[in-house]
Amino acid sequence: MNDYKATIQNTIQEYSARLIELASFIGAHPELGHEEKQASALLGAELEKLGYQVERGVLGLETAFIAEYRSSKPGPIIGLLAEYDALPEIGHACGHHLICTMALGAASGLRAIVDDTGGTIRVYGTPAEETKGAKIDMTAAGLFDDCDIALMAHPYHVYERSGASLAMDALQFEFHGKAAHAAANPDLGINALDAVIQLFNAINAMRQQTRSDARIHGIISNGGQAPNIIPDYAEARFYVRSATRAYTDELARKVTACAEAAGIATGCKLTVSNYEYSYDELRTNEALSDAFTNNLIASGIPEQDIQRGHDNGSLDLGNVSLRCPVIHPYIQVVKQPYQLHTVEFRDAAQTPPAFEAMLFGAKMLAYTASDVLTDPQLLQRIKAEFAS
Template sequence: MKDSMIKFLDEQQQSFYDISTYIGENPELGHEEFKSSKILAENLAQHGFQVETGVCGLETAFEATYDSGVPGPIIGFMCEYDALPEIGHACGHNLIGTMGIAAGIATSKVLKETGGKVIVFGTPAEETKGGKVTMAEQGLFDQLDAAMMVHPLHSYVKSGTSLAMDAIQFEFFGRPAHAAASPEQGINALDAVIQTFNGINAIRQHVTSDTRIHGIIPEGGKAANVVPEYAVAQFYVRAKTRGYVNDLVKKVVAIAEGAAMMTGARMEMSHYELSYDNMVTNEGLSDVFTQQLEALGVDSSEIMDNRDGSGSLDMGNVSLVCPAIHPYIKICNELYSCHTTEFRDAALSEQGKEAMMLGAKAMALTAYELLTNPDVLEKIKNEFAKSKK
């Protein structure tokens, strides 16, 4: 049956190439991916999946299910398809989305023999207000025995970690005044923002080395001769674990409150993006995927060990509710970084498309192992249960 899955993907290769090219050439920002989600959902429907669009109140999200009707494992594949402003699919989400449906459809072709169920999730806006966060909160992934996605990169890398992250906004409200004629009548909201930055810089010596706190001032006043009555600071607060991020946020909020007291301004705090949890790779599931990658011809010496991510992924939220992996697959020979025009072009290249199909095959074969080998699945589930304690 493994051979039949590979044969199917080889026969349908051009169709999947065309889909990834279409998405790549029609980049859409997060929660605006109408063309991308539509072409992915339509292709799944053509292959017998029951597709529900607009799930969890997210207009460009979807849940596509293929149920064998026979009890068995439930395997989930994640699709991403949002682009970046100005530079398009410079993170290769055109490949990720197509890879997800290709793996899901290939797996569906053997379900009559194996039993079980396959669900392909369309998860919008990974780059900003991650759709997986909302979908995880509403319980869509609780049913899964395993969840997978593969991300393009310049190397093969095993699934690793990512940083938990909160996106925090502080708004400060002061009182305007002429900055030269009557400054004593004003309350400077920008001063409160500056003191917040200074306070955060002062705690950097006293946080763990994995901590990242970085911010901007999107609003700081309108004219130099007017005391700013309104100013805004936005920060990402990141660290290895959700618990430590929660502690850090308390400290950062206290700093902003102190800055408001010092200047006489009023402060309001909010989250301007959804919070991402840290990625917890299921090593058992990761091992199965790596074995399939090697069986497909990738030399073990080419596959790098777990990547300790310095960024944040909404796949982290998935990994806390079911066993999950987020490995990387090589799409170019040069060390192009994600979020660059060079990487965008690599994601549209022939090499990128070939890598996409390799990733789809490895995920499909991994799913087959889980569907047919209860001992392997039990080991994966036991590892996940221990990680929750």
């Protein structure tokens, strides 16, 4: 371990009690996306205490922030991403209370060395990852374009390299028909629910001709009010995903064509919209990922215990990865094979072993950032890969 990493380790360890206190509080007080007022305020206040300049309400998003510490020496711009939104009903079952405190811990460690190494440390407070992720707005506004790297780590039940995620569109189809009594005069009605059923049938027939990475899954979010009334309104919501934005766009066009055909077949008018933001695929920077993995191994994690990266979900970090080099590895915070978005994972992620793993993850993020700050050849490899 070099002197910079020793300083990072000591700094985070000295700060550990406060990090655990914050993780415990945020975990016990879950807030939904764009409602994370307590978490955002706490994190911003802590970063100010560490010497960061904090801009709150970024892009008009009340719970978004950007905190920055710029040293007097030139050097890379390091982005650390903090997520702190919870899930409906089951709270912090995705471990975002640990994600944000890992970023905060890494920011504390890097603050202790960056005046000497040169460079800028920037912490992005990114609300609502689970729904309308603020990273989408931030990316569209160009707020990551000058970052040399952007880092975050996600809690899980195993160690896993940064992998890939699926691009996604969230499509809503509303069919407008005409109500009628289903027994007395059905001939006067136009059945909007029939259009939704035709949509599902058409999509199911289409699946035979889609690539293996395609994922199309939906629900009937409104199917009428009573069985003796022909529904004059029905609504379906779908997620359309694939490994690339280009193929996801193609799938979205085909699914929309199915909806248009269902409207024509039933005589319904169709309205199409996006009910959540579209996510691009995550493109892991392998040179940066190797640096993170090497720090895990050097810190005592056996290489065989670090699984190959894969992620069949969708992340708003994917959009960021098209603007700057990004990694999204997983840190083992629970020993049992609990899956994310479950009550079991939520409860296990609010125990002392999980908090200790959070501190470890903070050190790994900071170690990796320090490698980039101090090794121009590593940064060159990262940038060359991103540009390719």
